[in-house]
Amino acid sequence: MDNQENQNRTQKTVVYDQLSQEKKKSLSVLSLVLGIISFIFCWTIVTPLITGIIGIITSIICLIQHREGTNMAIAGLVLSLIGLVIAFIILALIIIGIAVS
């Protein structure tokens, strides 16, 4: 009886992170989030320059490495590009406006 109890007590305890075991799609989620932010904040000019460029880089990494969440990465890439283009158009209009005035 005592022997069995001792055996049970010496049973090895294993502690592990279950989230690290899963295939991660965090990079594709990040690229989508940055794409949405660059699209929403395209009128601020500075924000889409930062978030848009990072969004494009992260989505390209997702697509090249064939990570999980390809659709989200594509959506992130498109939104980042749209945000960047709109920001550049607004910036160009401001520069033209200043030059004309």
Place this chain on the structure above:
Amino acid sequence: MKKWEVEVDGVRHLIQYKKGFKNTIIVDGETYKAKSSNWFINILDYAIQFGDTTCQLVIVGTKVDLAVNGIFMGSNKPYEPISNVPALSWVFVGISTIGGLILCGIWGLLTGILMSTVYIQKGLEKKTGFIIGAFIGCSAIQILIFVVISSLLY
């Protein structure tokens, strides 16, 4: 500090969760470091295996619970892995925190973090409508903070 006593095959095990600068899980006096999977919110899903029996320690924000044999000890609800949270919740977490920070600084970030725990908890319960509603509410609050701060500054 949270404490649970679990009996597995007639042997009592003491599981403790200590929140501080670094999260630690103490199992029968042995300390294990635990790392959150999210930058902004404390999110952990750790499995503690005693032979054939596995306990799951789940932490979302300030909510801490231990599941034994697939049932949470605190809420008596069935265990749902954090990996089952839909991508929509994670997207909303990102927009609310990063977007909130850009829009109205620290207050926006804090509002985003507060609401992010709701997105994840409701995401586990598969309540998509509630998550979308919470996101709209959070965005409305952040825009309101932005308007108030702008009117005070200019």
